[in-house]
Amino acid sequence: MQAQETPNESVTVAEGSASGQYTGRTVSFSYDDQIVRYFLWATAIWGVVGMLVGVIIALQMPLYQANLGPYLTFGRLRPLHTNAVIFAFGGNGIFAAIYYSTQRLCKARMFSDMLSKIQFWGWQLIIVSAAITLPLGLTTSKEYAELEWPIDIAITVVWVIFAINFFGTLATRREKHMYVALWFYIATIITVAVLHLGNSMALPVGIFKSYSLYAGVQDALIQWWYGHNAVAFFLTTPFLGLMYYFMPKAAERPVFSYRLSIIHFWTLVFIYIWAGPHHLNYTAVPEWAATLGMTFSVMLWMPSWGGMINGLFTLRGAWHKLRDSVVLKMYVLGITFYGMSTFEGPMLSVKSVNALAHYTDWIIGHVHAGALGWNGFMIFGMIYWLLPRLWKTEIWSQKLATTHFWIGTIGMLLYVFAMYASGVTQGLMWRAFDETGRLMYPDFMETVVQIVPMYWARFIGGTLYLTGAILMLVNMFMTVRSAPKELPDTEVTLAVAS
Amino acid sequence: MSTHKETFHRKLEGAWILFSVLTLLSILVGTVIEIAPMFLVKSNIPTISTVKPLTPLELAGRDIYQREGCVNCHSQMVRPFRDELERYGEYGKPGESVYDHPFLWGSKRTGPDLSRVGGKYPNLWHVRHMENPRSTSPRSLMPNYYWLLEYDLNLSSLSAHLSGLRTLGVPYSDREVSNAVSLAKEQAKVIADDVAANGGPKGLANKEIVAVVAYLQRLGKDLKATPTASVSGSTNNGGS
Numbered sequence: 239m240q241a242q243e244t245p246n247e248s249v250t251v252a253e254g255s256a257s258g259q260y261t262g263r264t265v266s267f268s269y270d271d272q273i274v275r276y277f278l279w280a281t282a283i284w285g286v287v288g289m290l291v292g293v294i295i296a297l298q299m300p301l302y303q304a305n306l307g308p309y310l311t312f313g314r315l316r317p318l319h320t321n322a323v324i325f326a327f328g329g330n331g332i333f334a335a336i337y338y339s340t341q342r343l344c345k346a347r348m349f350s351d352m353l354s355k356i357q358f359w360g361w362q363l364i365i366v367s368a369a370i371t372l373p374l375g376l377t378t379s380k381e382y383a384e385l386e387w388p389i390d391i392a393i394t395v396v397w398v399i400f401a402i403n404f405f406g407t408l409a410t411r412r413e414k415h416m417y418v419a420l421w422f423y424i425a426t427i428i429t430v431a432v433l434h435l436g437n438s439m440a441l442p443v444g445i446f447k448s449y450s451l452y453a454g455v456q457d458a459l460i461q462w463w464y465g466h467n468a469v470a471f472f473l474t475t476p477f478l479g480l481m482y483y484f485m486p487k488a489a490e491r492p493v494f495s496y497r498l499s500i501i502h503f504w505t506l507v508f509i510y511i512w513a514g515p516h517h518l519n520y521t522a523v524p525e526w527a528a529t530l531g532m533t534f535s536v537m538l539w540m541p542s543w544g545g546m547i548n549g550l551f552t553l554r555g556a557w558h559k560l561r562d563s564v565v566l567k568m569y570v571l572g573i574t575f576y577g578m579s580t581f582e583g584p585m586l587s588v589k590s591v592n593a594l595a596h597y598t599d600w601i602i603g604h605v606h607a608g609a610l611g612w613n614g615f616m617i618f619g620m621i622y623w624l625l626p627r628l629w630k631t632e633i634w635s636q637k638l639a640t641t642h643f644w645i646g647t648i649g650m651l652l653y654v655f656a657m658y659a660s661g662v663t664q665g666l667m668w669r670a671f672d673e674t675g676r677l678m679y680p681d682f683m684e685t686v687v688q689i690v691p692m693y694w695a696r697f698i699g700g701t702l703y704l705t706g707a708i709l710m711l712v713n714m715f716m717t718v719r720s721a722p723k724e725l726p727d728t729e730v731t732l733a734v735a736s
Numbered sequence: 737m738s739t740h741k742e743t744f745h746r747k748l749e750g751a752w753i754l755f756s757v758l759t760l761l762s763i764l765v766g767t768v769i770e771i772a773p774m775f776l777v778k779s780n781i782p783t784i785s786t787v788k789p790l791t792p793l794e795l796a797g798r799d800i801y802q803r804e805g806c807v808n809c810h811s812q813m814v815r816p817f818r819d820e821l822e823r824y825g826e827y828g829k830p831g832e833s834v835y836d837h838p839f840l841w842g843s844k845r846t847g848p849d850l851s852r853v854g855g856k857y858p859n860l861w862h863v864r865h866m867e868n869p870r871s872t873s874p875r876s877l878m879p880n881y882y883w884l885l886e887y888d889l890n891l892s893s894l895s896a897h898l899s900g901l902r903t904l905g906v907p908y909s910d911r912e913v914s915n916a917v918s919l920a921k922e923q924a925k926v927i928a929d930d931v932a933a934n935g936g937p938k939g940l941a942n943k944e945i946v947a948v949v950a951y952l953q954r955l956g957k958d959l960k961a962t963p964t965a966s967v968s969g970s971t972n973n974g975g976s
């Protein structure tokens with residue numbers, strides 16, 4: 239099997255060392271598995287917390303009484319939800335994926351165990367400080383970058399530590415060629431650093447208060463350059479890396495096309511960064527910028543589907559494996575929803591569609607098709623695949639895992655379709671005129687009352703999805719309980735080529 | 737084991753530094769081309785002479801607006817469509833938000849747009865609405881913000897906030913920065929008296945609610961102001 243087609247981690251042959259001569263000498267080392275276990279726990283626990291907050295704000299929308307006191311109101315909890323699910327659930331999930339797969343793809347232990355630990359605990363500390371400051375109302379008001387400047391500095395430090403650890407591992411790798419998953423990790427680490435630094439520039443005027451360095455149109459443009467690419471380089475590229483490593487593993491097949499992975503990687507990375515202004519169609523941002531954003535967003539459809547095709551077609555000729563594997567079920571669902579939201583996204587960028595959808599629940603539907611379908615299920619699938627391997631035991635209940643899959647799927651569909659219905663209703667009612675040329679619904683509340691039933695449906699869907707995540711946590715807990723006491727790191731012995 | 741001739745990309749996969757540099761360059765192209773003109777080319781953001789910085793009290797109100805996360809339910813950017821012009825008023829201009837650090841246009845309209853709400857309602861309406869939105873708008877989904885009527889308005893850092901904004905280019909005068917607190921109190925008294933005179937709760941002059949009302953009443957006002965009328969932002973007392 240060729241190194242470029244499948245993440246290979248055979249442990250006794252010197253595949254990595256190109257065409258060197260076999261010398262008879264060997265080298266031994268081990269992978270740091272403990273850090274991956276840590277990140278997996280953090281993923282599962284923060285996932286439940288973040289989604290619980292999601293369910294709470296989903297309840298607050300149709301039921302204002304669910305807003306409690308100053309601290310637990312919708313306006314303060316919504317950023318807590320987004321930060322928790324993106325950076326705590328998503329973040330720990332991609333760190334688990336990266337720490338597990340990078341070591342195996344590089345045939346090397348992580349550069350520094352100490353840096354790994356600092357990154358782990360530093361990141362958890364950042365999450366805890368977010369969970370404290372956001373309900374206190376300490377916020378920059380910039381979406382997905384709400385955390386105030388002291389925490390922003392901590393994020394920068396931890397990210398730099400992560401980068402040193404990752405690139406240090408690349409530098410000391412024993413496998414000559416970097417597999418495609420690593421390309422996506424590289425893009426993630428570099429771009430998130432640039433985005434975070436660019437968007438978080440602010441002047442502190444108090445210990446937890448700052449004003450953005452930019453104002454108005456400039457601030458908006460930078461914010462959505464950041465915001466859209468947070469989607470691109472936090473919720474997409476690391477997940478594609480995850481897909482490229484774990485999908486072939488779970489399917490026991492090489493990736494569909496090496497050439498496609500090259501083409502779609504470079505086009506994706508190049509094009510994504512331009513797409514930000516599609517969040518600002520018809521606003522005070524200059525026309526040329528919005529049009530540029532729209533154009534590149536439409537182009538983005540192709541590289542996105544390149545990734546989807548490469549992922550799904552990895553299963554070519556092996557679709558029957560879906561029946562027995564909950565991991566593959568989750569991956570196929572996840573990748574399919576990646577395809578759906580990256581088809582919907584370019585469509586939403588087209589100005590005439592955006593005119594209807596912007597500001598409405600349609601966008602919320604789009605977000606959660608990606609978030610619940612793609613990000614959620616890719617992480618869940620990875621966890622179920624890693625559980626028996628990292629804890630050297632059987633999964634406690636395969637049946638419970640399958641239940642998670644179905645309950646999560648139903649919950650997600652309910653959520654997403656409720657929001658489509660609500661979004662289109664809102665959009666159409668806002669713009670409706672009667673025969674005399676007056677607004678059909680001049681009172682805004684008329685358009686709100688209409689969609690309250692959809693808010694309840696979303697609440698139920700979200701609760702189902704959360705239930706699935708809780709089942710996974712239980713399954714994980716029980717599986718780990720039956721694990722052997724000693725869990726030594728995976729030992730590797732390689733033959734050395736000259 | 738691949739023994740065939742190495743393509744360029746195959747070689748690149750063996751060179752992590754070059755690979756990383758090329759990735760960085762790929763993302764910088766779009767970044768620079770899209771963002772640089774917004775800072776370098778003035779015509780992208782035509783200024784409007786009547787747009788002035790917020791008064792100290794209005795700024796305090798804006799800080800509370802940020803703290804409560806109102807931006808998560810309310811946009812402040814009217815789009816140039818017939819229905820939005822009818823429902824809210826003038827569409828949003830680039831020159832309007834030149835002093836908005838950060839911008840608060842929002843991305844979701846769970847409630848209506850607020851960028852033209854200044855002067856739409858009397859001060860008292862806002863007080864009642866913020867305390868309990870259902871009292872003015874039956875079936876509203878907006879949370880009660882009763883604590884705004886209870887919490888004392890903290891002005892201790894207001895001067896620092898103004899001077900910070902001045903560092904960022906907002907044209908506050910020395911007088912405004914150093915007298916921020918007394919200017920704020922003056923404006924607060926006008927609003928609180930107006931609320932009380934119309935039969936509303938008394939003694940709100942030192943409560944957070946007056947700052948929020950001052951801010952809301954300012955929104956969209958500058959566009960309607962006549963160029964000579966306002967020398968500094970503090971002439972816009974809002975409400976009537």
Ligand code: HEM
Pocket residue numbers: 289290292293294295296297316319320323324328381599601602605606609610613614696697699700701703704808843844846
């Ligand atoms: C149990 C599952 C979940 C529920 C019930 C839920 C609920 C919600 C609700 C009610 C909102 C506010 C919508 C509005 O303002 O109208 C929201 C926003 C959001 N959620 Fe979730 N959520 C869930 C899971 C997730 C996950 C797993 C992610 C990401 C990985 C996510 C990412 C987001 C984002 C990015 C927004 C902001 C959307 C925007 O500004 O347009 N959510 N969610």
Ligand code: HEM
Pocket residue numbers: 381465469473474513516517518535536538539542576579580581582583584585586587588592595596597601604605608609612613843
């Ligand atoms: C080709 C890919 C995609 C394109 C072109 C795209 C395009 C868009 C557009 C046009 C909006 C609406 C902006 C507005 O009117 O307010 C949007 C919102 C959003 N999309 Fe996508 N999308 C894509 C893929 C994804 C994926 C895979 C996710 C993953 C989770 C995602 C997450 C989001 C989020 C979180 C928002 C809400 C931002 C906000 O307003 O707070 N998108 N996207």
